[in-house]
Amino acid sequence: MNKYHGRSTTVLRPRNTKEVSEIVKHCNERRIGIVPQGGNTGLVGGSVPIKDELVISLGNMTNIRSFDDASGILVADAGCILQSLSDYLAPHDHIVPLDLGAKGSCQIGGNVSTNAGGLRLLRYGSLHGSVLGLEVVLPDGTILDQLTTLRKDNTGYDLKQLFIGAEGTLGIVTGVSILAASAPQASNNVMLALPTFDNVLPLYREVKRQLSEILSAFEFIDRRAYDLAVKHGQGRALNESDVEGAECFVLVETSGSKREHDEEKLNTLLENLMEAEPSLINTGVLASSPAQFASLWAIREGLTESMSKEGKAYKYDISVPLHKFKEVIDTTRDHLQSKGLMRDDAVKHVVGYGHVGDGNLHLNVVADAYTPEIESALEPFVYELVAKYKGSISAEHGIGVMKTHALPYSKNAVSIEVMKRIKHLFDPNGIMNPGKVLEL
Amino acid sequence: MNKYHGRSTTVLRPRNTKEVSEIVKHCNERRIGIVPQGGNTGLVGGSVPIKDELVISLGNMTNIRSFDDASGILVADAGCILQSLSDYLAPHDHIVPLDLGAKGSCQIGGNVSTNAGGLRLLRYGSLHGSVLGLEVVLPDGTILDQLTTLRKDNTGYDLKQLFIGAEGTLGIVTGVSILAASAPQASNNVMLALPTFDNVLPLYREVKRQLSEILSAFEFIDRRAYDLAVKHGQGRALNESDVEGAECFVLVETSGSKREHDEEKLNTLLENLMEAEPSLINTGVLASSPAQFASLWAIREGLTESMSKEGKAYKYDISVPLHKFKEVIDTTRDHLQSKGLMRDDAVKHVVGYGHVGDGNLHLNVVADAYTPEIESALEPFVYELVAKYKGSISAEHGIGVMKTHALPYSKNAVSIEVMKRIKHLFDPNGIMNPGKVLEL
Known part of the structure; x- marks a missing residue:
């Protein structure tokens, strides 16, 4: 890194793509490291300088360039905040096919650069499918204009895909063309x-079969996580007596175009589940009002806050096969137990929740304090566990600077070697977000 | 090309990935050109040797490696025929998120390599979203194993995307992991x-709003194309008196999980459309039986055959903004008229049809015979027209060998330069499907 002599603590806020291009060209000629920055809401340090890189903030580029309400195609500057795009689309009966907790400050360019997942992935798929075009300033300052508004275009390599999830290491995304979805007319949950985790998968299968195209979320919460949410007053839903003996919970959401139809499907599903012998569920609560809909979601969305009220959370955002969710949580807890760390003044809880539909488990280890002892008990243990199941050590949060050392647990040597060659091809001087994704 | 000394007319049919790897390594060391071949159903010559390249057919690699009916993730050898995969998934209540006329002989590896579009794209999105992993033999024989079965994995660059639509020029796809969709329980159309083309877009907007998540096709057919289909006995649907004065037709399909609900939505749509003043439509026929469902589709699917019965068809598979569909057809006809070519012994018909939802127009110029005069009147005229609207000269068929010269009409110089550098990075000896996508 000592070949980079950027002015540290400098943040530039260009107003348009041409200015981005000129800055990058200047930096490339002088070998000045650059960190592209969107809303700076990432969880793995991808938008933070390691040393003295120049920060290029996209925050001044907030124009909506075009929207076609027939095709649903939206073209916007990279600096547009996700919530602003949602607000813009609402009167046009469309939604961004992406929703995140950080929507109030994250930017669409950052979303694309980190291949953000979030709550709508089950329904609308990943950004690799919904992003139609990108405008990118390459590390030598060249503007790569692939800002097409076409849904189909099979003319040569789909270069834009490389920048989706590259975390700003191959260039700076300055413009995004994305396919917005029709706004659902009704949602319910x-x-x-x-009674047992073993029922989660049969339940998922049944729910998919009965709800099919209106299923928009299938979220798993283990018992310990649920109890913590309740303890800390997040949401309020099921009677204590009803949930006695329940090993885990599932939150199902529907979104569709006709409320009566969707409610009928959801009611029928619940009746079928309750009447089945043996039943896959102990009980179920259907939201009967917008307030109850919000209250059920509040349990799921309040989990992060509950953890932080309990102590310091080690968070692992992993993908593993659906039927291994519980095994991963239990094995981690057993491992910490065997190390004598499951005690009130060390690790208090090992809990799991996440997007079953996406195979994405959020494993949380809640400790009294962050300590080297706990950390060394957890890593590389968790990564090795994920690798054993051919999972991903980062389902949606990315690699950033925090996980570069762990990349080999999810990507084999050939893949990493090809990534390095791609990086070198685009950025031979290594100025673009150095030390992110790939180690220096 | 004269640096390649492969044994022409040689076809090898390896049985597994290791054999593919060994063959490719051998060829790379001896600078022998290779053409990877799937079902050989492509329309732009992508799987046909230009000179004396060795053909590697994937036809012997037909194993289904795994299927998980909870997640819907299917892993299969590249040589699996699309129809075989459909047949395999049917008893598991799943479908391949891709459907093509050539399904009886095209292979999933070829589908991925050409980024095939087809009839289900409107509903299930492109392969860039539904393909989860690939196994690829690179041009030096190295096996790049990215055959993950994870729906979410944000660990480094998404390399597999480069091979989707690369038409075998960057490596040979040998295995595919793909997200199958839940089978719809009911379909209708x-x-x-x-009365006028101007109503197509307002109609599309209204249909999307009312049918939303159950809309699975919205196909446009212009009057001349419809008349040719009827003339040649393709399907049988609307009364002659009802369609008097109609300028074009739209076929709408729904697919959902509950027949009664879907039919109610479709009935309501049709009633609303008929009752509106002024109405967007002259008339509409709702399929009331599986036979009628098939008969309505037969009109759309019989268009290609009708054209070939009328004469020789120049076919352009283009993407243009939806509101330009008619303009493209009319402008082309006017241009041929001005050249004196619209006459019975030259160009008989200029017709258009296609996937409105995807912005994909199939422009067909039906002539008495293929002649240099017609060809030079059409090209580059049509490509320039597409470029003027920032469209794509190949929406779904790809570039192959037929359209390499036309690539600059849809991709700018920077994009093509980056493509060339990517090609050189993966295939410095130029052995992999030489002369396809990029000119030699």
Whole structure:
């Protein structure tokens, strides 16, 4: 890194793509490291300088360039805040096919650069499918204009895909063309209590079969996580007596175009589940009002806050096969137990929750304090566990600077070697977000 | 090309990835050109040797490696025929998120390599979203194993995307991991006659709003194309008196999980459309039986055959903004008229049809015979027209060998330069499907 002599603590805020291009060209000629920055809401340090890189903030580039309400195609500057795009689309009966907790400050360019997942992935798929075009300033300052508004275009390599999830290491995304979805007319949800984790997969299968195209979320919450949410007053849903003996919970959401139809499907599903012998569920609560809909979601969305009220959370955002969710949580807890770390003044809770539909488990280890002892018990243990199941050590948060050392647990040597060659091809001087994704 | 000394007319049919790797390594060391070949159903010559390249057919690699009916993730050898995969998934209540006319012989590896579009794209999105992993033999024989079965994995660059649509020029796809969709429980369709093309977009907007998540096709057919289909006995749907004065037609398909709900939505749509003043449509016919459903589709699917019965068809598979569909057809006809070519012994018909939802127009110029005069009147005229609207000269068929010269009409110089550098990075000896996508 000592070949970079950027002015540290400098943040530039260009107003348009041409200015970005000129800055990058200047930096490339002088070998000045650059960190592209969107809303700076990432969780793995991808938008933070390591040393003395120049920060290029996209925050001044906030124009919506075009929207076609027939095709649903939106073209916007990279600095547009996700919530602003949602607000812009609402009167046009469309939504961004992406929703995140950080929507109030994250930017669409950052979303694309980190391949953000979030709550709508089950329904609308990943950004690799919904992003139609990008405008990118390459590390030598060249503007790569692939800002097409076409849904189909099979003319040569789909270069834009490389920048989706590259975390700003191959260039700076300055413009995004994305396919917005029709706004659903009605949403509903139901919280289900399950006697055993073994029922989660049969339940998922049944729910997919019955709800099919209106299913928009299938979220798993293990018992300990649920209890912590309740303890800390997040949401309020099921009677204590009803959930006695429940090993885990599932929150199902529907979104569709006709409320009566969707409610009928959801009611029928719940009746079928309750009447089945043996039943896959202990009980289920269907939201009967917007307030209850919000209250059921509040349990799921309040989990992060509950953890932080309990102590310091080690958070692992992993993908593993669905049927291994519980095994990963239990094995981690057993491992910490065997190290004598499951005690009130060390690790208090090992809990799991996440997007079953996406195979994405959020494993949380809540400790009294962050300590080297706990950390060394957890890493590389968790990464090795994920690798054993051919999982991903970062389902949606990315690699950033925090996980570069762990990349080999999810990507083999050939893949990493090809990534390095791609990086070198685009950025031979290594100025673009150095030390992110790939180690220096 | 004269640096390649492969044994022409040689076809090798390896049985597994290791054999593919060994063959490719051998060829790379001896600078022998290779053409990877799937079902050989492409329309732009992408799987045909230009000179004396060795053909590697994937036809012997037909194993289904795994299927998980909870997640819907299917892993299969590249040589699996699309129809075989459909047949395999049917008893598991799943479908391949891709459907093509050539499904009886095209292979999933070829589908991925050409980024095939087809009839389900409107509903299930492109392969860039539904393909989860690939196994690829690189041009030096190295096996790049990215055959993950994870729906989410943000660990480094998404390399597999480069091979989707690269038409075998960067490596040979040998294995595919793909997200299958839940099989719809019910499908229905309606054929609508429109007084004027100007109503197509308002109609599309209204249909999307009312049918939303169950809309699975919105196909446009212009009057001349419809008349040719009827003339040649393709399907049988609307009364002659009802369609008098109709300028074009739209076929709408729904697919959903509950027949009664879907039919109610479709009936309501049709009633609303008929009752509106002024109405967007002249008339509409709703399929009331599986036979009628098939008969309505037969009009759309019989268009290609009708053209070939009328004469020789120049076919352009283009993407242009939706509101330009008619303009492109009319402008082309006017241009041929001005050249004196619109006459019975030259160009008989200029017709258009296609996937409105995808912005994909199939422009067909039906002539008495293929002649240099017609060809030079059409090209580069049509490509320039597409470029003027920032469209794509190949929406779904790809570039192959037929359109390499036309690539600059849809991709700018910077994009093509980056493509060339990517090609050189993966295939410095130029052995992998030489002369396809990029000119030699």
